[in-house]
Amino acid sequence: MPASTARVKTPRSAHHAQRLADQPSLGVSAAVTRDGRVTLSYPDGTCVLAPIGEKLDVIATALTPKGLIAIQRDVTERLTEEKLTLDWSDPVNGQDIKITDPLIGDYLITHCTPPDEILQDLAAETREATGGDAEMQISHDEGAFLTMLTRLTGARRAVEVGVFTGYSSLCIARGLPADGHLLACDISEEWTSHAKPYWERAGVADRIELKIGPALETLRALPLEENLDIAFIDADKISYPLYYEELLQRLRPGGLIVLDNVFLAGRALDPACVEPDLEPDHIAIRELNDKIAAAPRVESVMLPVRDGVTLVRKV
Secondary structure, eight states, X not given: OOXXXXXXXXXXXXXXXXXXXXXXXXXXXXXXXXXOOEEEEETTEEEEEEEETTEEEEEEEESSHHHHHHHHHHHHHHHHHTTOOOOOOOOBOGGGOOSSOXXXXXXXHTTSOOOOHHHHHHHHHHHHHHGXXXXXXXXXXXXXXXXXXXXHTTOSEEXXXXXXXXXXXXXXXXXXXXXXXXXXXXXXXXXXXXXXXXXXXXXXXXXXXXXXXXXXXXXXXXXXXXXXXXEEEOSOGGGHHHHHHXXXXXXXXXXXXXXXXXXXTTGGGOTTOOTTTOOHHHXXXXXXXXXXXXXXXXXXXEEOSTTOEEEEEEO
């Protein structure tokens, strides 16, 4: 997905965006939302014009570099007529988009409640034991986020799909009351074997029930009752839609589902990922992201936390 952006300073940002929507180029359609955001749809891509106060953000994406150049040229010419000048960024592909710049990422890590010795030891053991697979472990700031969400929802019953070495399980369990319960689902006895000693050190082992086996079978075996308070999904991406539906049926009104990796390192939002090169996990995450955004039975927000986190609240 070649993509390029530009920001224009203008006190009439909404006016200029609307002008382009009212008079689109030949073969281009325009859609306008209530907040003034304009999406121009071209044969080979799109251009979004987002007015933000006295700034106009312009975001062009296309299937091919040639298509991107054509979109940039058209929008530049039309905004020049509006007496605006665009300075486009260099094109970047979807997989190269820095959702969290290293500088920002480091600042986030160092400006939340620091991890205690137990979490630090677990992270160190995970790096030593799993090598390159250690990247599957959530970051400390995301772990702190899970603990806070669990506490804020007043959760007593929780489910986690995808345990790995138990870091996220520990973070969720710490947010539960002493009589809370976390059902932690995973298929790997090897990876999860590292978890229990740290759960015990943290004094939360009695709150966590580890279930080894296909998570979908575990979820479908649960009573079909709306009694879950919070759930965290961080497992095989192709099964996300199935996990989500099983959990949503069992979530209480006001309960929360947290989905990790909804950006798929930028691939989920890359229009250049198309058939037949589109991988099954790309399709699954894209379709679920679209489904959640349009669903009437939930409220949702997608956050640029690490590789993308979606919060879904059942209404």
